[in-house]
Amino acid sequence: xxxxxxxxxxxxxxxxxxxxxxxxxxxxxxxxxxxxxxxxxxxxxxxxxxxxxxxxxxxxxxxxxxxxxxxxxxxxxxxxxxxxxxxxxxxxxxxxxxxxxxxxxxxxxxxx
Numbered sequence: 001x002x003x004x005x006x007x008x009x010x011x012x013x014x015x016x017x018x019x020x021x022x023x024x025x026x027x028x029x030x031x032x033x034x035x036x037x038x039x040x041x042x043x044x045x046x047x048x049x050x051x052x053x054x055x056x057x058x059x060x061x062x063x064x065x066x067x068x069x070x071x072x073x074x075x076x077x078x079x080x081x082x083x084x085x086x087x088x089x090x091x092x093x094x095x096x097x098x099x100x101x102x103x104x105x106x107x108x109x110x111x112x
Contacts, residue, residue, distance in 0.1 A: 005078045007097055009033055009051055010105070013071045018064065025057040027064045031075065031097075053077075055099035063104050076101040 014030035031051045038044055053075055057064040067073065077099035086092050 006076070007079050008074070008076045009053075009097065010074045011051075011072070013067055013069055013073060014050065016067050016069060018067070025064050027053075027055050027057075027067050029053050029055075029067055031073065052094065052096040053099055054096055055102050060100055061102040063102065066104055067102075072105040074101075074103040074105060075099045 009031055011031045011033040014032055016027060016029040018025060018027045020026075029052075031053050033049050033051065035047050035049075036044065037047070055061050055064060055067075055075070055077075075097060077097045079095060080098050081093060081095050083091055083093045
């Protein structure tokens, strides 16, 4: 049996932090995805979900330096869960997407 951990997201970048580590550039950013739907009474609802993304600059992710707030992107990667102990002693869990492909899109959601 094959186990699959693959996620693909398309949305707009929120906060961005870019660093260099051992000569390679890495970006950590938030990504907003939206889903639009109608309620039973016909009212429109927009639901936004924020995702944490980590991407290292490389062959499939060459444009890490172009990522900025509001940039539309398509990200493909895997989901990773982590836990840590907070200052108050409670265990906290968080999820992030480790991207192995990044495409920066133009406003019409086409690749640049």
